[in-house]
Structures are given as structure tokens and as C-alpha cells.
Amino acid sequence: MAKYHCNYCQGDIYGFRIKCSECPDFDLCLQCFSCGAESGTHKRDHDYHIAGDDDTSVGAFDIPKPWSLVEEMMLLDAVEQYGFGNWEDVANHVESRKGPECEEHYVKFFIQGTIGREILCVDTIGSNVTDHSCPDGGPLSPSITVPISPLDLNIQEQHELGYMPYRDDFEREHDNEAETLVSSLANNYDDEDIDVAVKLAQVDRYRTRLKERERRKCVAREYNLIQAATTLGKQKCQTPKKKMSKEDKDLQEKVKVFSQFHSLAEHEAFLENIQKEKELKTRIKSLMRYRKNGITKLDDIEHFEEEKFKRDKKRDNKKKLGNCSPLIKRGSMVSKKAAAVIEEKLDILIDDEESKDEDEENDSKEMAAFPGYDMLSERERKLCNSIGMTPGNYLTIKTCIIKDYLQRRQGLPKIKIRYPSGLDKTHRRKIMSFLTDNGWIGVT
Template sequence: MLLDAVEQYGFGNWEDIANHVESQKAQECQEHYINFFVQGNIGKATFPTEYGFRVLDHTCPDGGPLSPSITVPVPPLDLSIQEQQELGYMPFRDDFEREFDNDAETLVSGLSINHDDDDLDIEIKLCQVDKYRLRIRERERRKKLARDYGLITSAASTSSKQSKSQQQKKKMSKDVREFQEKMKSFSQFHAAAEHEHFFEDLQKEKELKSRIKELSRYRRHGLTVISEIEDFEDEKYRREKKKENRKKMVSFLLSARLLRPKKRLLNSDQTKLNSLKKSRRKSRKLDILIDDDEVKDDDTEEECKEMASQPGYEMLSERERKLCNSIGMTPANYSTIKTCIIKDYLQRRQGFPVKIRYPSGMDKTHRRKIMSFLSDNGWIGVT
């Protein structure tokens, strides 16, 4: 009855056990159970006196791995409040607001051991913990390096120098700043002055290579004397300026003539167009007086190359390309005009009273050249 009561009411609930037994009191039931079942032969055979696994206190001051006596607190650095705020440094914790590899804790922040994890899941999580420990060890190595070499105090004392260097960086070109950023990885192997000298040497090497390339270009153009370079650059600038003005003029004429075919030009636009025509004729006369054959050949070749990049160029024949180049018309506009003329001509052949349409504002000379070209090549009959 005693064993049944202990099983039913639980060990230690001696009052309910005594009520179940009825013949014994609570104290007697407790003594009898402990003497015969806990400390008796049954207890000695059931409960071992020595345990194979014992919990050890690793935080004891005897030298455990977590003992506070192992790590000596680092004395805080002597920095003013303003310097601490500029560096984001917390001296009593010896930490920064933003540490190296600041997101390293994300590796283990969401880890937890679940009851349904198998051996593979546990091994993966342990590998993540090892990776986290390596990153934390690298962070501590850098902090120790900064403390041993006095980089924290020197960084606080040189904040004004950094502001000056930032002003110098603003004066640098974008390419120089990007190149300096790429060279930062080598600063860990150099002292400050040595790294600055290294960067200046690389910049000098880059400038020398650029100068050699420029002189090679002059040599390819037949220049052998330094004094000829200035005249060459002036002549090159004059040709490019003339070519740019010609492009602007042609684009304006095309937009004025072809982009608005059903609208007449306003008086101001007509006046501007006439002035542009006169200036173009004057520029052509000046080109005849000033330019030599080589310059003309260069301009013609450049215009051909420019027209070859425009849409519709590959659809034209060689004679049509020469015609477009001579009248300064784009291949797309020429194809549109040619289609309209041939279509109107065919309708007239079928008996429809259709008048051949031309774009509004089109030059009569250009119109005559296109009509004669089409009739000579058999596209249309003689009109």
C-alpha cells in the first residue's frame, strides 16, 4: 500500500500517502520508505553513489576558460568628448559605434537548436558559429593593432588634417580619386609617407604613358618637330569647328524643310533660313579659298563615314549615296522623297490627275537633282 501511494501521490506528499495507508502516520511512512527503499538494498542497487558526468563551473576564479581573472580590463583612452563623438568611440567599453565587419552578428542572430534538427542541421549551425568566431577574431585583431600603434589617438588628433585632405580630394579629378581608392588596399604594407610617394609615382607613370601615346599620334600625322604641334592643333580645331557648324546648319535645314511638310514657314523662320543659306554659301566660298585638296578629301571622307552610320544607308546604291552626300540629305529623308515621287508618277501613268508632291520648303536645286537622277536611272519618265 505504501508503494502504491507513493506512485499515486508522488514522493514527498506524505500526508496523502498516510491517509491512503491509514495504519501509519506521515512521519512513519517517510522514515520507512527512506530506510528500506532509498537507503536500503534496493536503493543501493538503483542509485549510484558516483556520477560519470558532473557540471563544472567554468567561471570560477581558479583559471577556467571563462574566468574573469584571465582577461585584464583595458584602460580607457584619454580622448575628449568631442573626439569620442567624431570617432564614434566608447572608451569604457573599448568599442566603436560601427565596428569592422559590423554585420557579422547576422550569421548567428537567428540560430537556434530545435528538437527536430538532425545531425546535418546541427553541423551546419556549428559551421556558422565557427565562421562567426573567425570574423570576430579578425575584428579584435584590428582593434588590437589600432591600439598598439596608437591609431585611435592619432586619428583623433589628425581630424583637422583629414578635413584638409578631403578638400584636396575635391580638387582632384574623378579618375584620380577612383585610382586613389583602388590603391588603398596597399596602404597596409606602407607607411603614410611611403604610400603617398608610391601613389605619386604611379600618377607620374600614367602621365608619361599618356604623353608617349600623344607624341606617337603626332608622329603618325607626320609631325617631327615640337613647334609644329601648335599649328597642327589650331588647324584641327578649325576643321572640327567648321564641321560642327555645318552639321548644325544641315540639321536645321532638314527640320525646317522635311519635318513640317504641310506648314509654311513663318516670316521669322524664313528670314533665319535665308540668312543661314547665305552664311552657308559664304562658308563654301571661304572653304574654296582657304582649304586645300587634302582638307577637302578629309572632310568628304568624314561626311561619308558619318552618313554610313545613319539609318537607311545600307538600302541605297552607290550612286544614291553619292547623291545624298552631294546635297547633304540623310538616307531616310531621301528614301521618303523618292517613294513619294515614284508613287505619284505611277498614279499619273494610270490616268489619275495627280500632281507630284514635294516636301514644303525643299530646295529647287535639290529637287531638280533628285528628279534628273530618277529619270536617268529609269525610275520615272522624263517630266
């Protein structure tokens, strides 16, 4: 006699049955459940579980101690997450099973069982192993498939260059930090497609940088740059280092990019030619300056330079003389009359210097270009040339001084006159002395 009956068709249930998890004491046979039978408060979308005659959960495989479907799903998820062989973490994830049980169950049913035989190609395992380090697009490291013979260096040179002959490698390579691109990469079970694409792009960048590193090593071997570096290092130790100017250092830094196309001798000749070109341009510019000044023979250059030096020296003395100011202070024992005599002597000295200056005509031509020059007398023009003042500024200062003098004579209230900003007191005194001597104002 059957122990359980179907609540829908009232038939006896032998073997497995569907037990509703929401309705109390409600069982369905497999046929009624497959038809979506509903009865009373029971609906087809209620949660359920498969039960046997002894009211225990039914496993996916027919074994004495079956695993529940929940345990099977947790086992598959744990193997995918933690990897095949990490049975301790897998058991912690399943919780209800131990590590050896998980390993035995997974190997028996999912690898050696029906599922494993259908999914895994057991016959071809081990026969079609692909070397992923050397794909069709090129090896991850180009030196894997194309070995390079070690360099012929003695022990001392190997130590100086940091060269390791058995590995054919240097302690510090070009782009030595390239490995940081892939050092922290790892495949995670929850990686999305965009994450995988980013990681593949990083690996591709790493391969590109490795190819560039290998290309540079090949260039160094082809042009014997490594041996040249050791020879150059010995020469530097034997000969004192020549101090280079900042311009030469900047030039070498700019043309360093062309060194990959030159040998050592060619690159040094290239630098020498650039320096020679610079010297030739300077010489051409100097000869054009001589031609502009009427020098057409090389014998006249020395005389021209001597005369130019004399003119520059006289001009410097003239500027120093014009900037010197008499040490006259208020309350000093020197009277105003004595001060005026000193100023007059200074003006005479300036006039004598100007008469001797060979560049007087050039200065007069330059001064004539300023507005108001035609309003000055000959002595006023000389005064403006001596103190380096434009005619417009001189006329303004002259007007202010005469206006101040007239207001004092008429007894009008004294008004403080603002002279042009930046006016030197020495120049103002020279102008007042000049106006007094020429009768424009009286002695005050």
C-alpha cells in the same frame, strides 16, 4: 493467516504481490509472475501494478509515504526539462506533490542517496572545475587571456573615437552585429543531434568573427592608425575639404582593400602613383596621335591644334548651314519662282563653302567608297557631299522625282510616290532645284 492467495499456484502471498489491471481480482506471487504464468483469461502481456498488504501502490524507496513509480518518473522528467532548482515548475508537472516535497525527495534519494553516490563523483566536486571560456582551441574572446594596454588618448580624443579606456573597447567595433549569431541560442531538452551541431557551428562562426575583430584592432595599434585617425580628423577640421571627382572617389573605393597593408602615408603615396600613371598614359596616347598626324616636334603641336580647331569650326558651320531650311509655306506671298531663286542661291553658297573647305578631298575619298559613286557627275558628287547623302540614296530619290515628272507630262493618273524614310524636305528641295537647273525636269 495470509490475506491474499496466488491465483496460479494457490500459495499464500506475504508482502508484495502482482495485481492484474485487466482481470478482476487476479493476483500473482512474485515467483509465478517472474515465470510468466498464465491462467484462464489472464495473459502475461496484461497491464499490472505492484501492490502491498494494504492494497496500496508500492514505491521505489522504503519510506512511510512512498511515491508511486509514476510520480518518480514524472519527477525525473520535470527536473530534466525545467532544470534543477526550478521546483515550482517541477511540482506543477508532477501535480500530486508540492515544491518542497519534490526538492526534499530528489535531493535525498537521487543526489545524497545510493543513486547519487553511484552516479555523481561527490569527492571530486569543486576540485576539477574546468574554465570552458578558454578551451584548448582558444578563448571565446581572444582578449580574455591576452590583455592589451589601453591607448594613450586625451579625453577629447576618447569622446571623438568613442573609446572606453577601462574596457579598452570602442562604442562601435568592426563587425558590430556579430553577437546576433549567438544572442538567441539556448539549449533545449528536446534538441536533436542536428540542432546541437547547428548551434555549435554558429558559435564557431562567432569565434571566427571575434578573432577577425581582434586582428584588426592589433593592426590598428601596430601601425598607429588610431592616432593617425585623430590627427587626420583635426586636419580636416582645420583645412577646407577638397571636392573630389566621381572618378577619384571610385578609385579610392576600389583600392580601399589594400589599406590594411599600408600605413597612412604609404596609402596616400599609392593613390598619387596611380593618378600619375593615369596621366602618363593619357600623355602617351596624345603623343602617339601627334606622331600619327606627322608631328615630330613639340613646337609644331600648337600650330596643329590651332588648325584642327579651325577645321572643326568650319565643319560645324557647314552642318548648321546644311540643316537650315527656308521658311516657305503654302499660301505665302513668295512665288515658286522666288523659292527656286532662293534655293539656287543656297546651292551657290554651298558650292562656295565646299570650295573653301580644306577637307573636301577627304570627304570625296570617303564618298568614293560607297556603291554608285562612279555613276554620278562632278556636280552630283558635290551635291551629295554638301548634304551628306550616299550615292545610292541620291540615285533613288532622283529616279522617283523624274518618274513623277514624266507621269504628270503624259497625263497619267497621279500616283503617290514613297520617298526613302527619314528624308529631309530641305534635301528633297535641293535635289529638285539641282535637277531643274540641269534640265532633267522642267519647272512645275
